[in-house]
Amino acid sequence: MSSRRNILVAAGAVVGTGVLGGLGWRFTHPRKVLQEPDGQSRSLVLAWPSPEDDPVFIVAQERGFFSHYNLEITARPCITGHQAIDALSRGEVVGAAAAALSWLPRLHAGVPAKLVVGLSAGTFRLLVRKNIGITKIDSVVGKKIAVLNEDAADQRFFSVLLRRKGINPSEVLWQPVSEDRIDQALDGREVDGVVLHDPDGWQLLSENQSFLVELAGSTTGNYAQRVNKVFGLSNHFLSEDPKGALAVVLALRDACRWIEKHRDETAVLLSAHMPDMNDDDAKHMLAHEPAPVHLLGHWLRDQMAQYADELKLIDLLPNELDSGAFSRSICQNVLHV
DSSP states (O other): OGGGGOOSOSSOOOOOOOOOOOOOOOOSOTTSOBOOOOOOOEEEEEEEESGGGOHHHHHHHHTTHHHHTTEEEEEEEESSHHHHHHHHHTTSOSEEEEEHHHHHHHHHTTOSEEEEEEEEEOOEEEEEETTSSOOSGGGGTTOEEEESSTTOHHHHHHHHHHHHTTOOGGGSEEEEOOGGGHHHHHHTTSOSEEEEETTHHHHHHHHTTTTEEEEEESSSGGGGGSEEEEEEEEHHHHHHOHHHHHHHHHHHHHHHHHHHHOHHHHHHHHHTTOTTOOHHHHHHHHHTSOOOOOBOHHHHHHHHHHHHHHHHHTTSSOTTOOHHHHHHHHBOOTTBO
């Protein structure tokens, strides 16, 4: 599985030009004054988990959405959303992408940033070995479930699902396993299952259908209609360069809109960066993932409030917290003055 993490931008990937599309948008508050980009050139560094397999980053880069707004973007690759948020906290980058389930506790703890745009739905998958008695999510109590990174969004998502079923997530034996040992741990029955997100989750399931089955996930039902990965900008950057913040958000917004209308072309762009996936594999994967979800304004705030309520269930936010007020305090709509 190590080939799935070949880093596209070791020292940083610089954006090229390309064909633009899907620039339309229905604004949330038409009576407010809309910000206009100033056309100035900017070189910015963004922290981005695994940019080599993230369709939003790839499309924004290769279809020219960053360059359309005169942005030269350098991606600082990392493995987890927590690492991306850490880089922003240290002032090493102006923005970071991470799962909402990772962002919210960190923002509550004081990370100096605001969430400005939701990028995509989640692809969390709980895969378990067949024929060992795990037939529903309640059955994972007492079972060994592998996690690639402790306290990752994958684990938090399934912890919320368990809590909703009245199950204490601590009753599951979460086992940290390195990515290059997942196959071995499953084959050797060291673990009973694993929580992953795509592309790793989809590839592992596709390659091991004889003994793995997907028990639960975020690719269907209500969670398939919710944003997962969210992009935030540092408070300093938002204050010092509001027009730069606008340019970044517009570029990401336009890339998301393009993906919504060009799924097959997105798959081709994605497969070009993944040596163990061809075009058909990528198209098949995207066909089994949620439709694109990208949010701004009050839609983003509403969903962050939902996540805040869920994080209370697993004791990652205080019960007395006003989720609505909290979401308003951590989100910013840079499109309006």
